[in-house]
Amino acid sequence: MASGSNLNPESDNFESRPAFYIGQHDSSxxxxxxxxxxAQVLNSGFRFVTAPITNGHFFKRVVDLYWDYLNEQDRWSQQERLAVGQQPNPSLPGPVVPTLTDEDTSLFPSNYLGSLALYSSPWINLCSSNPYTSSISRQVLNLEAAYANFCGAxxxxxxxxxxxxxxxxxxxxARAIREVLHVAGRANVIIHMPMYREPGLEEKAETLSSIFDSLNDADAEAKKxxxxxxxxxxWNTIRSVCNYSMRLFTAIRIPRRVPEKTLQERWFAEPLHYLTIDREVFQxxxxxxxxxxxxxxxxxxxYMRLRNIPWLLLSDVGPSTEELAAVLDETASEFPSLAEANQALRENRKPHMPPMNPFVQYMRYLERQQPPFTPMETPALTSFQDxxxxxxxxxxxxxxSATYEVFEGDPVKYDQYEKAITEAMIEWRELKKPxxxxxxxxxxxxxxxxxxxxAGRGPLVTRALRAAETTGTPIQIWALEKNQDAYVYLLRKNKTEWGNKVTLVKTDMRGWEGPRLKGRENVVGKVDILVTELLGSFGDNELSPECLDGIQNHLARPHGISIPHSYTAHLSPISTPRLFADISSRIVGEPHGFETPWVVRLFALDYVAQKVPGHPRFQQAWEFVHPVEILRADEFAAVHGKAAKYVTGGVGSMAGASGTNEHxxxxxxxxxxxxxRGVIHGLAGFFESVLYASQTGQGKEPVEISILPDQIDRKSKDMISWFPIFFPLKKPLYFPQDTELEVSMWRQTDDTKVWYEWLVEAYAWVGPDTRIKVGTSxxxxxxxxxxxx
Known part of the structure; x- marks a missing residue:
């Protein structure tokens, strides 16, 4: 979908707010x-228009066909048939709608048809309990979809x-829509749904059911x-039956009374194509x-903050068919009269051109009143949404190098790291540590x-040097990097920016033998402050614990400091149909897609859980704290030798492993x-980290970073280095209202690799003290x- 806005900040026409793409729909x-x-509709301010696929002639032909069929089958009325208890023979053939003719539609392939949104007949009723009505409705829809697809819609x-x-x-x-997706193989299919069934805003178009069905099941009295x-x-049933097709979207009708936030967020997570606003909604x-x-x-x-900005469709706001006809009658004359020309000039428009539609004018005003894009809505970050x-x-x-460069573009993270290093150096002096x-x-x-x-390309080295200069702390600084190409970059940076103050070592940190101090090169020393940025979206998913286990033996005890000091992983169940559809569409190329923890900037989602006492919306899964006082790997090496520290073989009780990483x-x-009630498609994962916690006992706030949605603004506002992690479910899990979702997750290891396992169970309360399982993944x-x- 086109967004209708220019998001390139270097462009001359960069727009600082989302642009509205406004269309017109006339239900009559x-x-x-x-x-x-x-052309006249476009001149009144709209950008696109809906068009019916078939016309009144086709409607009359279908109705006549239906009447002829009923008369042919039996001269009795439906009431008489029911009165005597007779039923029609189920083997009798039903009515068949013949193919379209040129009298049934005024739509033909044209150079502007691609700018039209084609609207199927509102008079069909696919949901009818009358088998004839539902069958004819399905046939009509297939004929219209096939013809629209032929025309290039x-x-x-x-x-x-x-x-x-x-x-x-x-x-x-739902089954009929799935068939349409096959019939119209190139077009996107948009299901026009109300946000909720608001009384007084129901569709009022005449349907086949209102004509033929005695029970009038489509227009029954609404519930109170x-x-x-x-x-x-x-909608959830429809898109589930259609297997979350990437060509299936929804258009939601905005109600006169805006619903609660939970429903707004539910629709926000769906694949929106249009927001439709009826005339009655305006005041x-x-x-x-x-x-x-x-x-x-x-x-x-x-809703305009979505990556794929929904288009706005204004319904029954004019110009009507009669108004368009009147304008075109006026333009039939080659030249306007002087009075017409003067009137047009006073209104700053061309003669006979319709004035700007007042509803469009108002929507353009709203467009200008939107909040401008924030630092978190740059073009680059917007492109990463979902x-x-x-x-x-x-x-x-x-x-x-480009990956490192992306990480380095986040000043918030490095500001927090520098603050942590600075406070550690200040307190080291205050506490008179050796x-x-x-x-x-x-x-x-x-x-x-x-x-x-x-060290990567050295941003933390630069911040450590700056912290030392700010606090007046003499330091000996070492930088370790296993990437040989990044090591070359570090060598150059040491000469050009750091004045050769840094001792560079090309090594995996887990195999480093330790610092050799100046003047005592034959002595392996200890590290006072160890700084790393090994954290992942879930805290530990990039193996920060394992890496730090391999180097923390070089920390001076008991005074050595690890930055970060600790980190916690957090979870929340979410509804994100876009991501489920995305993974489903790529399952052939990525057979393990539903068992991969994906890194993603979650945006079009619904957090289905609510914050209640004892059960917050975001809950901590586990925590890691460094340094660790006792390591099984060190104990294992002491018995079996240092080389055996990294060898597995089931020496201990762990099947297939020594258990050295079991901690x-x-x-x-x-x-x-x-x-x-709702549906979840997976679990959203986040992390928080305490980079440095004060050791003076004076109640200072710790230096932290966080990507938790309800904490990031307080702890590390506008930090962009990490996106959340997404643990998908193979099948969406539907649950009723008043449900408790039980989430189990494991971080597993066999000493050579680390993986996650996750399970979700849904329990519904059926009594004050009783709940039953209603679903499980x-x-x-x-x-x-x-x-x-």
């Missing part, structure tokens, strides 16, 4: 517009079900109680011009030994509360795409 339109009429809009309380009817509808989620339930302001309430404005502004990336393998692979450079001859040596492990395995079981495992140690 029976014929497609002529080219001249279409890009978009086909199909009115959604009129009611949601018939599971049979919704199933029939409004179920906010019933329309979404119907007249003091000057008599159309306007929308503040709640409507906030809703539209929120884009799946496989997690990095930093130990197994060497990163490219340094690793102290000797019997110089027991009060002020030089701290600082090591940056996994880094984790398990959690979390309970999330979901008051409203498969046990997922990322072992086949594990992170290699």
């Amino acid at each position: 339109r029976k014929e497609a517009l002529t080219e001249d009429q279409y 890009r978009t086909i809009i199909i009115p959604g079900p009129r009611r949601d309380d018939s599971s049979r009817g919704i199933a029939q509808y 109680e409004v179920d906010l989620f019933s329309a979404w339930d119907s 007249a302001n003091r000057a008599g011009h159309p306007s929308l309430s503040k709640h409507h404005q906030d809703l539209i502004n929120r 884009w799946l990336q496989p997690p990095l393998q930093p130990l197994a692979d060497n990163l490219e 340094t690793s450079t102290a000797t019997p001859e110089n027991p009060s040596s002020p030089e701290l030994v600082v090591t940056v492990a996994g 880094n395995a984790r398990h959690c079981h979390l309970t999330f509360v979901c008051p409203t 498969d046990l997922h495992s990322s072992r086949k795409v594990a992170c290699l140690m």
